[in-house]
Amino acid sequence: MDGHVYGALGQPGVGLLMAIVIGALAGWLAERFTAANMGLIANIVMGILGGLLGNYLAHKFHIPIFGFWRNLISATLGAILIITIYRAVAGRRY
Numbered sequence: 001m002d003g004h005v006y007g008a009l010g011q012p013g014v015g016l017l018m019a020i021v022i023g024a025l026a027g028w029l030a031e032r033f034t035a036a037n038m039g040l041i042a043n044i045v046m047g048i049l050g051g052l053l054g055n056y057l058a059h060k061f062h063i064p065i066f067g068f069w070r071n072l073i074s075a076t077l078g079a080i081l082i083i084t085i086y087r088a089v090a091g092r093r094y
Helices: 016-034 040-060 067-090
Strands: none
């Protein structure tokens, strides 16, 4: 490791409560951008998974992700990607 203490979403300083808040917002935004019809729990789950995926990809491409807004953008883009992949594999809409 690099000496940092990582929290939720793989980022320092992002605790579980903030990960849920960012996840809920990111999932809601992704739902709006993709015209998916998901519920609150699915929004939170998609947003948190999107945050993990978005932060992983940002790390791989050496894009710094820190702070609320960058975490929200990363989580939203990740959630949009997850929804798009799910739709491609499942062949149906939410």
